[in-house]
Amino acid sequence: MASIKGHKSSEMGLHEEVLTGRTQQVFFNPEESENFFYHDAYDVDFNKRTEIDAKDIECLDINRKIKELMSQGYGTIVIKNPGSKHSIGVGILNKLNLIVEGSLGYFGIGSVDGPNVRISGRVGWSCAENMMAGKVVVEKNAGSCFGAAIRGGDLICKGSVGARSGIDMKGGTIIVGGDAGAFTGFMMQRGRIVILGDVGPNLADSLYDGTIFVGGNIKSLGADAVEAEMTDLDVDWLKRKLKVAEIDKKVDFKKMTKIVSGKKLWNYDNLEPSERKGAI
């Protein structure tokens, strides 16, 4: 073990560098006072509302403006005339009600941790990419890579989504009211995807872990994706989640198809050569 005393990281409690695994220490104090804020988060009030007219503003300045308004305590911000600009609303690490009146371009609402976002129009590629927590509702359709690599939170599209939705997702929930394209849940590692409509080819290809629920037809399953039995807990959770998603659609939850990982690919080294061919 290499000592890292005298380095900045020593102040963080990392006194030794363990080369074979993760360092762990007990920091948690049960007597810690009740606090729901990250240490540098803004204390915003949902009842304090303001608007930004984004018509003649560049996306960088729109994002700066959102941050500035949060620092002033605004908890509800409405963006008007977004004009499908790219990368709007990224990096919000705060509780906030963000309302977008219109459509967003590529990479909208990326890397957020906490806000509730409502988009009245459509979104381009990679909406809410790398989202950590919060709720994002898209009222119309979404492009490809919807919710790419999300870690947590609820991402909802009331319309249909393009290909590779939930690619590489590591947590959270993606809910699609309409149909989904090819390679949905590609290389998914954790989390849940709910699709009420049909799904294109290669659903959940190379699925490592996680669960996918499909209400409509599945064109084809990808490598290592297998059907599983619906449980009562699944049904209860789906009922609750669709209410959260504000999707008013009559669904027979028990008739939905549940897809999970066959867990053959991630135990690849244990397989005989003939089995490997079958898995791929």
Add this chain to the structure above:
Amino acid sequence: MAKKKKTKKTVKKKTSSVKTKDKGIKTAREKMIGQHIGYRYDVNLLPDYTRITPFLQKYIEHMGWDDLNWLEDVHMGYEDGKPAVFDRNINGWVTTPPNLKLPKDQQDRDMIARELLIKFQMSSNHPLVTLKKAYKKN
């Protein structure tokens, strides 16, 4: 020549002690890399909302959410034989206090894990606080 033999023996002893630490290491591949492959608890377990704690309910209301949101993916796991919860912000495990008695039911254990993680992340003792002080761009 004799010196070389001695060093070889000590290296072998060290590897065997590491192996016995983690009983989850079973396959040849895991033995080779000295680490467990895959999750060691049910990451797909959906939360039972009847077990939600008052603290978590308060947190949900504070954030303006309808349910546990990102905390649905938080479970009580274990690291190095101790109950622990994984903190994605530090990419490491946070062990539970030694005097904390955990219930047997996994759903109840998961609720405690969620509560513990929020308290840890919002604490001024969280490693990211120091990290930000040292490296944050102005």
